[in-house]
Amino acid sequence: MPDVPGVNRLSGADRGPGADRATPPGPPPGPRDPGDAWAVGPDGTKAWGRFGAAGLLVDDGSGRVLLQHRVEWSHHGGTWGIPGGARHQGEDAVTGALRESAEEAGVPHDGVDLRHTAVLDLGFWTYTTVVGRASRPFEPVIADRESLALSWIPVDEVADLPLHPGFGASWPTLRAALDTTPHVVVDAANVVGSRPDGWWRDRAGAAATLVAGVDALAADGIAASGLDLPFARWWPRWTVVLEGEARLAPDTAAHGVEVVRAPASGDDAIVAAAERALAEGDAPVVVVTADRELRSRVEALGAGARGPAWLRDALPA
Structure with missing residues (x-):
């Protein structure tokens, strides 16, 4: 039934989409789902x-x-x-x-x-x-x-x-909100390094795990509250920047996550990714890092910043 949002607690026949309407049309061939009630x-x-x-x-x-x-x-x-x-x-x-x-x-x-x-x-x-x-x-x-x-x-x-x-x-x-396109840029080294879970023994493996988690968020979406946006859930664009030994991580992304392997400074690559996203009209652009200098650089461009805990709390268990 093609009902749409905007229902209000009204009286009478029009309480909103699907409310108090005439008996729905006859069912299509085959069994009805219990939800059709x-x-x-x-x-x-x-x-x-x-x-x-x-x-x-x-x-x-x-x-x-x-x-x-x-x-x-x-x-x-x-x-x-x-x-x-x-x-x-x-x-x-x-x-x-x-x-x-x-x-x-x-x-x-x-x-x-x-x-x-x-x-x-x-x-x-x-x-x-x-x-x-x-x-x-x-x-x-x-x-x-x-x-x-x-x-x-x-x-x-x-x-x-x-x-x-x-x-x-x-x-x-x-x-x-039709043209609103949030974009999250992840400082992988900073996020991985924010928890002493032995990541230093396998930097590439830890980075691959993070990319896989971000990929899951790209598929499932993220709560709008974390992006200071209206509505319930958003599917932003994602960029994960790898540097150093983490660049050897296999690409575990399958849902459009961009993985940038920084040839030199990871911070410079993150700033460039944020700048590129803003130039393409994405907004808001949010960089995930706890690095104060990096936060200052991206905020000067017009991007926002979130700490690693924000992303970790959103990642699948």
């Missing part, structure tokens, strides 16, 4: 998706976003929103949004680079907007009965459409 709040408010719901807002990198013209019999039929629906049992919000967008709009699973998530939490029910950018061109395809049309709409024209009320309420905030 109502969630009911303490005050009787109903929202579609027993385990919550999620949708995908994807832009093409050229100023257009993919929108769905909702079929007339759906809740707020005839309006425009994003593909999405009820999450399956045991399904995380990102997986649910990508599955629903594939089922409803033919969005390729491997065709979207994640950017951030925005969560609307009513206590008894959540809606997660997953925001991404197309990693390659694709044309949407109407794959079920829930769409009148699927179109790439110029960002400047979205507000002119008759929008689903929930999506319309959320759109200004979502639009403001």
Whole structure:
């Protein structure tokens, strides 16, 4: 069900996307998932998706976003929103949004680079907007009965459409963050050296472990609070700078993490990486290091800094 964020605790028929709407359309062939059911709040408010719901807002990198013209019999039929629906049992919000967008709009699973998530939490029910950018061109395809049309709409024209009320309420905030691209540059030597765990016996191995951990964050995202950004979770760009013996570490990154093997000064390579990220328009740019002189150098460029503990706390156990 293609509901979108922006639900408010309102009375009457319009409490927000999926709330108190008419009986959902008949199920597709095959068994229904337990998630395809109502969630009911303490005050009787109903929202579609027993385990919550999620949708995908994807832009093409050229100023257009993919929108769905909702079929007339759906809740707020005839309006425009994003593909999405009820999450399956045991399904995380990102997986649910990508599955629903594939089922409803033919969005390729491997065709979207994640950017951030925005969560609307009513206590008894959540809606997660997953925001991404197309990693390659694709044309949407109407794959079920829930769409009148699927179109790439110029960002400047979205507000002119008759929008689903929930999506319309959320759109200004979502639009403001569409081009926000955080970038984290990691001073690997400083992070590895911040914990006396025997790293000096195998500097390359310790560096490889760190790169693998950062790679996991690149796949799973990081809490927005650590980047001083709005919404719930972000997928920043990552650069890890290796120096000295750590340069011999095998490349254990598989999710777009850039590994820079400094030919000379690691600090100079870190400053250059931060400067390059800022020049490319990435923001905020955050350098992970406890080195005071290095922090001063990158802050003079306009980048921020975090200590190694910030990254270590976010890394997988």
